[in-house]
Amino acid sequence: MIYETIEELMIKAQAAEGKTFGQIDTTGRIKNLRSKGTLGNIIEESYFGYEINSVSKPDFENLGVELKVTPFKKNKNGTYSAKERLVLNIIDYMNEFKLTFETSSFMSKAAKMLIMLYQYKPDVEINDYQIFKAFLNDFSEEDLAVMRRDWETIVTKIRNGEAHLISEADTMYLSASTKGANKLSVRPQPYSALVAKQRAFSLKASYMTGLIRKYLTPEHMESFSKKGELQVKSLEEILNERFKPHYGKRVDRLCTEVGIKYNPSNKSMIPHLMARLLGVKKNDINEIEEFSKANIKFKTVGREPDNSIREHMSFKKVNFDTVIVEEWEESELYQLFAEQKYLFLVFRYTESYKPKVKRIPYFEGIKLWNMPQQTIEGELYDLWMQLRKVVDEGVELIPKGKRVFNNLPGPSFNGVSHLRPKASNGKDKTLLPDGQWITKQSYWLDREFIQKILYDE
Structure with missing residues (x-):
């Protein structure tokens, strides 16, 4: 079936909210649970009425809209999280580096996506899973700017003959996740005789969590970057700018400056302090939007007066x-x-370590x-x-x-x-x-x- 307008498509999509996959399935596909794409295939074939394919063009080609069916889960604290990354398309190493971000295989698939969410529950039969929410996603200019840098990071490695060295952690929101049955799923790459693992452009589960919360909950995570700032600066550049004025200050004085109690035995003190230095009200640096979406965790590092590090991490x-x-x-x-x-928060001690003697470190920098x-x-x-x-x-x-x-x-x-x-x-x-x-x-x-x-x- 061809949908003539996006409005017509969305009316159809949102009519599925509340329906179970068992109610939607008319093909018997739900019985084949060995295929990860089973639930998405049910929506494509039984609900929207088009044949399943693996072409590079968007599913609703005339509208430029790609369909994605993806699960989320409810956490013990009541928040929602993506259950998994959103996989888009296999990367053709031999051709992707010849494209621009605007003409990339990623943008041809993901520029406009119809996302249909269902809630994963381990104690519920798959045929009883319900479509929870259907929405049309357009990336913000800030998110696109980050994804452009991510794409360029991936493509630079391909262009340098280093596709075999690509890692998901290289990037912030858009990743190149491994995609294949096993280690033998490899592809040739340009400028190198070495084969590289087959990978697909994917939106990280952490990024999808932020997207899901945006549409499912009224409360959003707090951001420390200014509107439009991520369009012209990398996250690392912004972090350095925010923290740099505080380098060289002793931690207890920093606590006084931001109005929190200095208590080294309180494990939440450092994340609380760092959040305040970034200018947000959250009590934990891990609850900040940019860290959550990019899957960044913080770790503290203590340097001794001679530059050595006394403790393993x-x-x-x-x-x-x-x-x-x-x-x-x-x-x-x-x-x-x-x-x-990982965001390493580096602190330096000016006195040598002595057992049972408390030392107050200075905030030295980040990496x-x-x-x-x-x-x-x-x-x-x-x-x-x-x-x-x-x-x-x-x-x-x-x-x-x-x-x-x-x-x-x-x-x-x-x-x-x-x-x-x-x-x-x-x-x-x-x-x-x-x-x-x-x-x-x-x-x-x-x-x-x-x-x-x-x-x-």
């Missing part, structure tokens, strides 16, 4: 039950670094960082493989005095990442697959690796 706790069954690109370790950027793809597929992958091997064979727990050591890959493993305990006390333990109990472990980045990141500017 901790991340997520290890889930030993899933690590031996998950695929690499679906693993929690891969997602920690392949899909996220926006993501792990290079070579490191992800190198040292990080090696850590994951060694962890799987040890857990599969059975972790060795070795009592020595009052302590218990193990053979998990530790700080001397590869100079980049390792495992070590992170628990509230010695009794804070988790069960291993072989039935042994072990002190809860987390993924860490080596302090020497962090120092190298900060000095490689």
